[in-house]
Amino acid sequence: MNPKKRAFLEVRVNKLRRDIVLMLSESSSGHPGGSLSAIDVIAYLFFEVMKFDSANPYWEERDRFILSKGHAAPALYAVLAAVNFFPKKLLKTLRKLGSPLQGHPDSRKLPGLDSSTGSLGQGLSIAGGIALAGKMDKKDYSVFVLAGDGEIQEGQIWEAAMAIPHFELDNVCLFVDNNELQIDGLVSDVMSVYPIAEKFASFNWNTMEINGHKFDEIEKAVEFFVSNRGSKKPTVIISHTIKGKCVSFMENKCEWHGAAPTKDEAIKAIEELGCVESLENWLEEK
Amino acid sequence: MSKLEMQATRDFYGKTLAELGRENKNIVVLDADLSGSTKTSVFAKEFPDRFFNLGIAEANMMGFAAGLALSGKVVFASSFAMFAVLRPFEQIRNSIAAQNLNVKIAATHAGISVGEDGLSHQTVEDIAILRAIPNMHIYVPADSVSAGRIVREAVAVKGPVYIRLSRPKSPVIYDDSYHFEDGKANIIKEANKADVALIAIGMMVPEAIEASKLLEAQGLSTLVADFASVKPIDHDALIRIAKSSRLVVTVEEHSIIGGLGGAVSEVLSEEYPTRVFRIGMMDAFGESGTPAGLFKHFGLTAEDIYRKVLKAVK
Numbered sequence: 001m002n003p004k005k006r007a008f009l010e011v012r013v014n015k016l017r018r019d020i021v022l023m024l025s026e027s028s029s030g031h032p033g034g035s036l037s038a039i040d041v042i043a044y045l046f047f048e049v050m051k052f053d054s055a056n057p058y059w060e061e062r063d064r065f066i067l068s069k070g071h072a073a074p075a076l077y078a079v080l081a082a083v084n085f086f087p088k089k090l091l092k093t094l095r096k097l098g099s100p101l102q103g104h105p106d107s108r109k110l111p112g113l114d115s116s117t118g119s120l121g122q123g124l125s126i127a128g129g130i131a132l133a134g135k136m137d138k139k140d141y142s143v144f145v146l147a148g149d150g151e152i153q154e155g156q157i158w159e160a161a162m163a164i165p166h167f168e169l170d171n172v173c174l175f176v177d178n179n180e181l182q183i184d185g186l187v188s189d190v191m192s193v194y195p196i197a198e199k200f201a202s203f204n205w206n207t208m209e210i211n212g213h214k215f216d217e218i219e220k221a222v223e224f225f226v227s228n229r230g231s232k233k234p235t236v237i238i239s240h241t242i243k244g245k246c247v248s249f250m251e252n253k254c255e256w257h258g259a260a261p262t263k264d265e266a267i268k269a270i271e272e273l274g275c276v277e278s279l280e281n282w283l284e285e286k
Numbered sequence: 287m288s289k290l291e292m293q294a295t296r297d298f299y300g301k302t303l304a305e306l307g308r309e310n311k312n313i314v315v316l317d318a319d320l321s322g323s324t325k326t327s328v329f330a331k332e333f334p335d336r337f338f339n340l341g342i343a344e345a346n347m348m349g350f351a352a353g354l355a356l357s358g359k360v361v362f363a364s365s366f367a368m369f370a371v372l373r374p375f376e377q378i379r380n381s382i383a384a385q386n387l388n389v390k391i392a393a394t395h396a397g398i399s400v401g402e403d404g405l406s407h408q409t410v411e412d413i414a415i416l417r418a419i420p421n422m423h424i425y426v427p428a429d430s431v432s433a434g435r436i437v438r439e440a441v442a443v444k445g446p447v448y449i450r451l452s453r454p455k456s457p458v459i460y461d462d463s464y465h466f467e468d469g470k471a472n473i474i475k476e477a478n479k480a481d482v483a484l485i486a487i488g489m490m491v492p493e494a495i496e497a498s499k500l501l502e503a504q505g506l507s508t509l510v511a512d513f514a515s516v517k518p519i520d521h522d523a524l525i526r527i528a529k530s531s532r533l534v535v536t537v538e539e540h541s542i543i544g545g546l547g548g549a550v551s552e553v554l555s556e557e558y559p560t561r562v563f564r565i566g567m568m569d570a571f572g573e574s575g576t577p578a579g580l581f582k583h584f585g586l587t588a589e590d591i592y593r594k595v596l597k598a599v600k
Contacts, residue, residue, distance in 0.1 A: 133358070159346030
């Protein structure tokens with residue numbers, strides 16, 4: 001990847017991390033850990049890969065994105081606002097009564113959401129249905145899905161993992177946000193899902209493992225997926241990440257799965273992100 | 287009753303589905319390894335490109351249905367009621383109904399008339415749980431004619447619909463003049479002042495018609511209504527019936543908790559407080575047996591309805 005492009009992405013995504021922290025502090029509830037682990041992949045897809053038209057969110061040819069781990073909604077909302085699906089000032093309404101920014105994504109309330117999600121394990125099946133419709137209608141859109149590593153404990157994920165290659169849906173690209181933590185602790189302690197890549201490989205998926213915070217590697221993963229279109233096999237990217245990434249006191253702490261930062265904690269986090277100067281005007285900033 | 291032609295509602299589901307497939311290229315049908323029994327195989331044979339067997343994985347089938355509907359398809363998803371409703375209930379709620387998606391869950395083998403397979407396959411709770419989900423329409427055809435019309439109406443209605451179908455053949459009570467409308471009851475036998483109003487759904491409608499003849503023979507005037515649209519339910523018809531009847535009776539091949547009896551009681555207790563006498567599965571599981579033998583065992587034959595009502599109306 002061009003170093004300039006990488007530097008540009010890093011600055012841009014750093015601001016999204018700030019948005020996530022401030023949004024959650026404002027709402028006093030929500031899920032910072034898994035939002036911060038997933039933000040690089042989500043941002044890269046919307047900024048660099050997916051075709052969509054934010055002025056025409058239901059454009060039939062658009063690429064789809066399904067946030068199967070719906071609790072990372074703040075990450076998706078920050079990105080959708082950044083690509084102009086809705087005004088950025090809505091971010092401060094997260095989880096508040098009457099807001100289109102529901103605690104978990106609600107497609108009926110907010111443009112840019114290709115499906116409601118939130119109850120774990122369901123997004124991959126929904127993506128399968130969208131991908132199947134795309135094949136039936138001879139459309140060439142791709143369907144990107146982001147699932148949590150804890151989430152793949154859900155049995156429905158494996159029903160979908162069986163069905164998607166069965167129907168030769170090579171237009172599906174699943175990212176597993178492998179931050180190794182879930183609410184009750186380490187995924188490997190609570191209920192091991194490992195080895196992930198081998199499981200999917202045995203279900204007839206193309207697999208690749210990357211560092212999900214490095215844009216060079218995310219770019220390679222997308223290239224791998226694109227090169228596999230036509231292979232009749234879907235692609236899964238095991239994206240190794242750090243829960244709470246870039247906020248030192250949140251990193252690798254399952255306590256930060258579903259706890260919002262206080263005002264002071266948010267300021268501390270913003271200091272670490274080096275965005276203090278934008279504390280007052282973050283909702284206006286482009 | 288034995289003079290009436292006998293047909294299974296599921297057969298007319300399959301037949302109507304194939305007709306709809308010819309008229310509407312947007313219709314996609316999903317099944318979970320029971321296409322021969324649910325009769326989606328009739329559609330599959332004619333439209334193999336629009337039929338998908340998801341295997342024995344109903345939760346995933348409902349997710350695929352949601353994804354297809356999000357992409358503009360009108361989706362029929364079928365299995366036995368136990369596996370099309372009770373197994374993937376949460377997927378129906380969150381993936382489908384919460385997004386008001388155009389998914390028609392057409393489930394066969396509902397109720398105890400599945401017969402010999404026994405309680406693991408006999409759903410008597412499906413209406414109760416689905417009724418609690420916002421956006422959901424619930425239709426229960428009383429015969430094959432009604433099944434055909436209802437499958438058509440389900441496509442006309444936007445949003446999720448549950449169609450409850452049966453395994454065995456049952457009497458054909460309607461002719462071509464039958465009309466079904468979302469949220470409307472069908473009064474089969476009118477009475478100005480009824481001693482007994484029999485409100486029934488599904489295979490209990492023909493039983494209720496026979497029971498009404500037995501009651502009439504005892505000098506009791508009866509009204510018989512088919513409330514095939516359980517949700518939305520016909521409030522106006524219910525209140526009119528309650529006003530003009532001495533006793534309101536509900537009859538269903540479903541638990542008396544939360545089904546038709548529940549729905550009727552809810553409406554009347556609020557809008558026109560009336561005694562409602564519920565006949566159905568009395569908070570019990572089914573068991574193996576022939577459909578006819580089970581109806582007798584659980585007190586759901588015309589004869590049983592007649593006897594229970596006679597006792598209740600005194």
